[in-house]
Amino acid sequence: MYHPSFSYTNMMVRDLMSIEHSRAIVDVMPIPAHIERNLKEQAKLKMTHYSTRIEGNTLDFEQVSRVVKQKQNQARIPAEQEVRNYWEALSYLSREKQKGVQITETFIKKLHSIIVQQGAGRKPFKSEYRGPTPPGVLFAVFDNITGQPDYIPPEYSDVPSLMSEFIEWIKNENELPAPIKAAIATYQFLTIHPFEDGNGRTARALASYILSLADYDVKGFHSMEEYYVDDLQGYYQNIQMGLPPLYYSGRNEPKDLAPWIEYFVRIMALAFEKVANLSKRYANNGIDPKVRRLEPNEKILLRYLLERNRPVKPKELAELFQVHSRTISKWSNQWIENGIIQPASGDKRVTSYKLGEDFHDLTLNDLGYAE
Structure with missing residues (x-):
C-alpha cells in the first residue's frame, strides 16, 4: 500500500489558509454569466497552452486559441494536434466531473489516450502502460542540454502494481486537504511514469481533476500551469527534490515530500489569489x-x-x-x-x-x- 510521508511547514499552512480565503471570495462574488463563461474559456486555453508549453510545444497563445476552434477532423501538424488533444482532455474531465466519475486505472488510461491521440478525428483507444525497451536501451527522462538521465523510472514490470496501489490511495485518502492530496498525486504519478509519453500532461490534468472533485477549481477560472512555465527550473527542481536519478535509490520512498508539496501549494495559492482579484473586479458589472x-x-x-x-x-x-x-x-x-x-x-x-x-x-x- 502506498503511504506518502511529509511534514507540514509554516509556509504550507499559510498558503492553505490563503487558498481557503480566495475560494470564499470567489464563491460569494456574483459575476455576470457572460463574463463567467469567458473567464472559464480563457483559463481552459491557458491550461492547454502552458501545460503543452512545459513539454516543449512552440505554439503561442493566439495559435492555440485558433487551433481549438478548428473543426475536429481538420489535418494538423504535431504541435497543433498536441494542444487540441489537451483541450479535448480538459473537456473530457469536465464531463466526467458532472457525472461524478471517480479516478480508476481505466479512467487514467482513457485520459492519457486522449492526451496522446495521433491523427485528427480518430477515436482514442484506452492506453496501456509502458512495456519493455529494446535490449541496451534505457528508458529514462533525459536532460535536453547534457543528454544525461534526470530520472530513471521503475521497471515496466513494477508499474501495474505501483499504479494499483496509487489508485487505492487516491480512493481511500479522505483526510488530507485537497491541495495536498493533488500535490502528492502529481508527484507519485510522475514518479511511477506509467506511460512511454505524455506523463507530465496527464499528471497535471489528473491534479486538476482531483481538485475539481473536491470543489477546489474556483469555478474553473484558474491555471497553475502558467506559473510553472514562468519558473520551469523551480518546477523541475522541486519535484525532483534533490533525490538520486534512479527510482530504486530513494525516489520510491522519499522521507519527506514537503519540498514539492510546499511548492505546489504556493503556486496554487498564487493562482487562486489571482482568480479572487478577478472576481472582485467583475463582481459588480451588470449587477442589479x-x-x-x-x-x-x-x-x-x-x-x-x-x-x-x-x-x-x-x-x-x-x-x-x-x-x-x-x-x-x-x-x-x-x-x-x-x-x-x-x-x-x-x-x-x-x-x-x-x-x-x-x-x-x-x-x-x-x-x-x-x-
Missing part, C-alpha cells in the same frame, strides 16, 4: 443595484433562496452558514428589516422564511450566476 449594497452573507442567502425556490427553515440557514440557530434568529431580524426575507409561516414563532417582496423579481442571472 439592489444587490450591490448587500453584504456577502446576504448575497449567499439570496442565492440559496433563489436556487431552492421554496421557503427555508432556520435550521437550513444555520447549516448553510455553519452557525448556531440563535445566530440565525439574530441575523434574520436584520434581514427582515432590510426586506431581504419575510416570514413564510408562524405568527409568534417564525418556522420558515421566503424571499422578501423587494427581491421577488430577481433571478440568478441578475445576481451574476449562470442559471
Whole structure:
C-alpha cells in the first residue's frame, strides 16, 4: 500500500489558509454569466497552452486559441494536434466531473489516450502502460542540454502494481486537504511514469481533476500551469527534490515530500489569489443595484433562496452558514428589516422564511450566476 510521508511547514499552512480565503471570495462574488463563461474559456486555453508549453510545444497563445476552434477532423501538424488533444482532455474531465466519475486505472488510461491521440478525428483507444525497451536501451527522462538521465523510472514490470496501489490511495485518502492530496498525486504519478509519453500532461490534468472533485477549481477560472512555465527550473527542481536519478535509490520512498508539496501549494495559492482579484473586479458589472449594497452573507442567502425556490427553515440557514440557530434568529431580524426575507409561516414563532417582496423579481442571472 502506498503511504506518502511529509511534514507540514509554516509556509504550507499559510498558503492553505490563503487558498481557503480566495475560494470564499470567489464563491460569494456574483459575476455576470457572460463574463463567467469567458473567464472559464480563457483559463481552459491557458491550461492547454502552458501545460503543452512545459513539454516543449512552440505554439503561442493566439495559435492555440485558433487551433481549438478548428473543426475536429481538420489535418494538423504535431504541435497543433498536441494542444487540441489537451483541450479535448480538459473537456473530457469536465464531463466526467458532472457525472461524478471517480479516478480508476481505466479512467487514467482513457485520459492519457486522449492526451496522446495521433491523427485528427480518430477515436482514442484506452492506453496501456509502458512495456519493455529494446535490449541496451534505457528508458529514462533525459536532460535536453547534457543528454544525461534526470530520472530513471521503475521497471515496466513494477508499474501495474505501483499504479494499483496509487489508485487505492487516491480512493481511500479522505483526510488530507485537497491541495495536498493533488500535490502528492502529481508527484507519485510522475514518479511511477506509467506511460512511454505524455506523463507530465496527464499528471497535471489528473491534479486538476482531483481538485475539481473536491470543489477546489474556483469555478474553473484558474491555471497553475502558467506559473510553472514562468519558473520551469523551480518546477523541475522541486519535484525532483534533490533525490538520486534512479527510482530504486530513494525516489520510491522519499522521507519527506514537503519540498514539492510546499511548492505546489504556493503556486496554487498564487493562482487562486489571482482568480479572487478577478472576481472582485467583475463582481459588480451588470449587477442589479439592489444587490450591490448587500453584504456577502446576504448575497449567499439570496442565492440559496433563489436556487431552492421554496421557503427555508432556520435550521437550513444555520447549516448553510455553519452557525448556531440563535445566530440565525439574530441575523434574520436584520434581514427582515432590510426586506431581504419575510416570514413564510408562524405568527409568534417564525418556522420558515421566503424571499422578501423587494427581491421577488430577481433571478440568478441578475445576481451574476449562470442559471
